[in-house]
Each structure stands twice: as structure tokens, then as C-alpha cells.
Amino acid sequence: MTPRLRRLLQAKTPGGWVATIGIYALALTWLYPFVWMVAASLKPTAQIYNTALFAGDWTLDNFRFLFATADKLDRPFLQALGISALVTGTVTVSVLITSAFIAYALARLRFPGRKLFNDFLLLQMVIPTAMFILPLFVLVKELGLLNSLSALILPSAMSGWGIFMMSQSFRALPEEYFDAARLDRASLWQTVTRIVVPLNTSIIAIVALFTFTGTWDNFLWPLIAISDAERMPLSVLLATFSKQYGGYAGPVMAGAVLQTLPLALLFLLFRRQFLQGMALSLK
Amino acid sequence: MIRRAAISREAIVGLTLVGVYLAYTAVFWAYPFFWLAKLSVTQWRFFDDPVFVGARNLVRIVQDPQFLGSLWNVVRFLAFYLPLAFGGSLLVAFGLQQVGRGRAFVALCFLLSNVSSGVALSLVFLKIFSTTGPLNNTLYDAVGIRIPWTNHPTLAMLAIALVVAWKFVGYYGLIVYSGLLTVPKELYDAARLDHAGVWRRLVNITLPMLNPQLMMVLTFAILVSFGLFTEPFLITGGGPADSTVPPQMVIYETAFRRLQPSHAATMSIIISLASYLLVVLARRLFERKVVIA
Numbered sequence: 001m002t003p004r005l006r007r008l009l010q011a012k013t014p015g016g017w018v019a020t021i022g023i024y025a026l027a028l029t030w031l032y033p034f035v036w037m038v039a040a041s042l043k044p045t046a047q048i049y050n051t052a053l054f055a056g057d058w059t060l061d062n063f064r065f066l067f068a069t070a071d072k073l074d075r076p077f078l079q080a081l082g083i084s085a086l087v088t089g090t091v092t093v094s095v096l097i098t099s100a101f102i103a104y105a106l107a108r109l110r111f112p113g114r115k116l117f118n119d120f121l122l123l124q125m126v127i128p129t130a131m132f133i134l135p136l137f138v139l140v141k142e143l144g145l146l147n148s149l150s151a152l153i154l155p156s157a158m159s160g161w162g163i164f165m166m167s168q169s170f171r172a173l174p175e176e177y178f179d180a181a182r183l184d185r186a187s188l189w190q191t192v193t194r195i196v197v198p199l200n201t202s203i204i205a206i207v208a209l210f211t212f213t214g215t216w217d218n219f220l221w222p223l224i225a226i227s228d229a230e231r232m233p234l235s236v237l238l239a240t241f242s243k244q245y246g247g248y249a250g251p252v253m254a255g256a257v258l259q260t261l262p263l264a265l266l267f268l269l270f271r272r273q274f275l276q277g278m279a280l281s282l283k
Numbered sequence: 284m285i286r287r288a289a290i291s292r293e294a295i296v297g298l299t300l301v302g303v304y305l306a307y308t309a310v311f312w313a314y315p316f317f318w319l320a321k322l323s324v325t326q327w328r329f330f331d332d333p334v335f336v337g338a339r340n341l342v343r344i345v346q347d348p349q350f351l352g353s354l355w356n357v358v359r360f361l362a363f364y365l366p367l368a369f370g371g372s373l374l375v376a377f378g379l380q381q382v383g384r385g386r387a388f389v390a391l392c393f394l395l396s397n398v399s400s401g402v403a404l405s406l407v408f409l410k411i412f413s414t415t416g417p418l419n420n421t422l423y424d425a426v427g428i429r430i431p432w433t434n435h436p437t438l439a440m441l442a443i444a445l446v447v448a449w450k451f452v453g454y455y456g457l458i459v460y461s462g463l464l465t466v467p468k469e470l471y472d473a474a475r476l477d478h479a480g481v482w483r484r485l486v487n488i489t490l491p492m493l494n495p496q497l498m499m500v501l502t503f504a505i506l507v508s509f510g511l512f513t514e515p516f517l518i519t520g521g522g523p524a525d526s527t528v529p530p531q532m533v534i535y536e537t538a539f540r541r542l543q544p545s546h547a548a549t550m551s552i553i554i555s556l557a558s559y560l561l562v563v564l565a566r567r568l569f570e571r572k573v574v575i576a
Binding site for chain 1: 316
């Protein structure tokens with residue numbers, strides 16, 4: 001046994017090693033549903049339930065079915081993917097821009113009623129959003145926006161939570177940066193985009209990630225607001241497809257992969273900011 | 284003079300930015316709030332004019348067996364979910380403490396379920412739990428039985444609780460782990476001198492010191508239990524015999540299937556109050572001020 005290996009083995013007690021291996025095993029088990037989903041999406045439907053996880057005839061037929069054949073069943077998946085991307089992108093960009101500016105005002109500008117506004121945001125965050133779904137439907141109906149993309153975008157275009165989280169982080173910046181900006185007669189736009197944003201990428205990444213995930217995977221609201229398959233985002237189209245054609249297990253799993261993929265990629269891409277931001281939000 | 288001009292300009296910019304949000308919130312938050320209040324005391328069926336009926340909506344829904352059943356389902360869900368949430372989060376937290384260098388990797392494995400799609404994974408679990416699904420196939424090969432996960436009221440609720448726990452345990456675990464980091468090492472050293480065993484140290488030091496984090500997990504768990512919709516809707520459809528119907532699904536069906544938005548509005552107010560009261564009650568009962576004396 002090499003000395004290095006021996007030192008490694010002695011770093012923990014035998015019990016410690018068992019616990020470590022156990023937790024790694026549990027962590028990998030946690031990924032099992034993802035692995036099963038991807039495997040099932042790549043197998044013919046007839047083989048999904050009766051082959052081992054990594055056995056079977058691998059094929060891309062399920063994805064081909066989703067993009068080509070499902071159209072004829074009045075289930076336009078490619079279009080739904082586009083709608084999801086458009087809606088989620090717009091909402092995320094809108095939330096980020098409005099939150100950054102309003103949070104800057106709340107954190108760094110002196111104006112009457114600032115404390116009151118802060119308390120109001122806290123109040124809004126305490127009241128559960130699920131309560132608003134029905135009256136929001138009434139509002140969107142009155143505005144004549146049912147079955148339109150605006151119905152999916154407008155109600156989440158700004159976020160009190162986003163403003164609150166960013167303002168908490170902006171408050172911690174040293175005043176010297178802003179003194180310098182004032183001396184240089186920096187405009188509001190310059191102050192926010194050149195000073196505040198570059199110094200707070202971690203919290204902005206967190207707000208972006210949560211807004212993106214929440215909008216992309218929103219289910220109840222689009223289920224109510226959109227009844228026309230032509231306008232459905234992927235989450236709702238996939239669910240209605242599964243209810244009606246549950247027997248097509250392969251294509252359903254391929255759709256599930258599509259629905260999961262952007263979220264998983266973003267999460268892996270921004271994993272460092274995410275873990276940092278979690279630590280921030282837990283303080 | 285110049286100073287005052289600068290301040291007032293700052294105030295104008297601040298008020299304008301905040302004003303934009305307040306205008307937005309007036310339309311998409313305050314107005315719906317007003318409608319919710321109005322709906323709860325009127326009779327309205329989407330197309331006619333609302334007629335004032337006072338407390339009649341309230342009287343009607345407290346007699347609605349499906350609504351009362353859904354409240355009872357919250358209790359049944361919590362009975363399964365709370366042990367899973369607490370056990371799981373402690374396991375993850377102690378695990379993270381144990382692994383050392385691979386900590387970020389382990390945390391990411393547990394967190395992926397938290398940030399990925401609830402819709403997609405509900406459909407995946409629908410297949411995993413099905414009679415011929417991989418879980419039952421494995422069980423059948425091992426011990427020769429199949430479990431009818433979605434056909435039995437108690438098992439169906441357990442299945443839902445397992446899926447939701449799978450989704451949130453990583454997040455809860457991270458919360459508890461952040462608490463573990465703040466427990467002073469000296470406490471354990473002192474306990475060792477007093478010959479306190481592993482179990483005594485856990486019950487008398489670790490758990491009391493983690494009270495704020497465990498309270499946070501309990502609060503989140505209560506909020507999750509009242510907000511549940513996607514998982515039961517897609518995995519069990521509320522069945523068998525309404526045994527897994529969550530309140531949000533009753534509200535949805537009352538408003539859009541039975542076309543009784545007034546009743547649904549009253550229900551959502553009751554549900555929000557109930558979840559708030561349960562959180563307050565839980566805090567009263569279990570919250571402790573930890574003082575190291």
C-alpha cells in the first residue's frame with residue numbers, strides 16, 4: 001500500500017468511511033429518476049418497462065414522434081417549446097431589469113416612504129401567491145387577454161421577491177463606489193449597469209435562476225389561462241398530452257426530457273453562484 | 284442650496300422607480316386582492332353580475348365534503364411528509380458534514396431535483412410507481428410482490444409524499460447543514476468529558492441547537508402541504524376516491540369545472556388562513572430560544 005493511499009484511508013475512521021460511502025450512494029440514488037427518464041426517452045415504448053436500465057434498442061424515434069407526428073394529433077411540441085422559451089425569456093429579463101433598478105432605489109436612494117415600501121414588500125411575500133390565481137383569472141379575462149401570451153407574461157413581469165433579495169445585497173456595497181459615481185456625474189443607468197450589477201452577480205444569478213425555473217415550470221396558471229393547444233407552453237402541453245395519450249410512454253418521457261433539460265443545464269452552468277446564493281438566502 | 288437640490292432629485296428618482304412597481308402591483312396584486320374579497324361575499328358565475336350573499340358562501344363550503352376531505356388530506360400528507368422531511372434533511376446535513384471534499388458534488392446531486400421540472404418529474408414518477416413500473420419490477424424480482432401504489436388511498440398519499448420529499452429534502456438538508464456549521468465545537472468536547480454517548484449528544488446538543496433551522500423546515504413543509512397541486516394532479520389525479528385531493532385542486536375544480544368561483548374564492552381565503560394559523564401554532568409549540576449559558 002502506498003503511503004498516500006494509507007494516509008487517505010486513515011483520514012477517517014472506519015465508521016466515517018461507511019457513512020461517506022453511504023451518503024455518496026444516496027446522492028447518486030437521488031439522480032435515479034433523471035437517469036430512468038433519459039433512458040426511457042431513448043427506448044421504444046414497448047421496451048421501457050421490461051428491459052434493464054441501460055439495455056434495449058437505443059433510438060431517437062420518441063423525439064422524432066414528438067416533433068413530427070404529434071403535430072397531427074393537435075399537439076405542436078416544437079411550437080410549445082418556442083412559446084415556453086419566449087415567455088420565460090421575457091419574464092426573466094423583465095424581472096431582472098426592473099428588480100435591479102427598483103432595488104437600487106430602495107437600497108441606496110433617500111426618499112420619503114422608503115421604510116414603508118420595504119415593509120410592503122415583506123407583507124407581499126408573506127401572502128401566498130396561490131390565493132391570487134382565481135382573481136387574477138378574472139382580471140386577465142376582463143383585460144381580454146385569456147389565451148394570449150400576455151396572460152403568461154404580464155402577471156409575473158415584476159417580482160417583489162426579486163426586488164427584496166437584490167436590495168438586501170445592494171445595501172452591503174461600500175458607499176465609496178457611489179460617492180465616486182456622483183463625482184463623475186454618472187447617470188442612473190450608468191450607476192446601476194456599471195457599478196451595482198457587476199458587483200452583485202451572485203444574487204442576480206439566483207434571482208434569474210429562480211425566476212426562470214418558476215416561469216418555465218409554472219403549471220397551474222397556464223393551465224387556467226390557456227385552453228388553446230396552439231398557445232400552450234410546454235409544461236401544459238406535455239401534461240395534457242400525457243393525460244390523453246398516456247400509453248405513448250416513450251414520447252411522454254421524451255417530452256419530460258425536453259421540459260427538464262434547460263433547467264438542468266442552467267443549474268449545472270450556474271452551480272457555483274447557486275450554492276453561494278443559497279448560503280446568502282439562508283442567513 | 285446645491286445640496287438640497289441634489290437630495291430632492293434623488294428623492295424624485297427613487298419615488299419614480301418605486302412608483303413604477305406600485306402601479307404594477309396595484310393592477311396585478313391589489314386589484315385581484317379586492318376581487319377575492321368581493322367574490323367571497325357575493326354569488327357570481329363568471330358571466331352575470333355579482334349578487335351580495337354575505338356569509339352564505341362560507342356556510343356552503345364548510346358543508347362541502349370534498350373541501351373538508353382535502354383539508355383532512357393535508358393532515359394525512361403531513362403525517363407522511365414531516366418524518367420524511369426531518370429524517371431526510373438531517374441525513375443530508377450530517378452527510379454533507381461527513382464527506383469533506385466532495386461536498387459540492389453531493390449537495391448538487393440532492394439539489395437537482397429541487398430546481399428541475401415538477402411537471403416532467405411527476406410524469407416520470409407516474410411511470411416509476413405504476414404497477415408494471417421499474418419500482419414494482421424490482422420489488423417483484425426481489426420478494427415477489429407488487430405494490431398498488433396509486434390504487435390504495437394510504438399508499439397513494441405515501442407515494443405523493445415520497446415524490447415531494449425527493450424534491451425538497453436536498454434544500455431542507457442544506458438549511459440544516461448551515462445550522463450545523465454554527466454549533467460551537469466546545470459543546471461536544473464538554474459533552475465527551477461528561478461521557479455523553481452519540482445519542483445523548485444528538486438529543487441534548489445538536490437538535491436543540493438546530494431549532495431555528497428545523498423550525499424553518501417545518502414552516503416550509505406546512506406551506507408546501509397547503510400549496511400542493513402539480514404532483515397529485517398528474518400522479519394520482521386526486522384519487523383513488525378523492526383520497527389525495529389537495530385543497531388547491533378542489534379550488535381549481537370548484538372554480539373551473541363546477542363554475543362556482545365565489546365558493547372557490549372563499550376556499551382560497553380559508554386555506555391561506557389555515558396555513559398561516561398552522562405555522563403560527565407550530566412556532567408557539569416548538570420554537571425555542573437557544574441560549575448557551
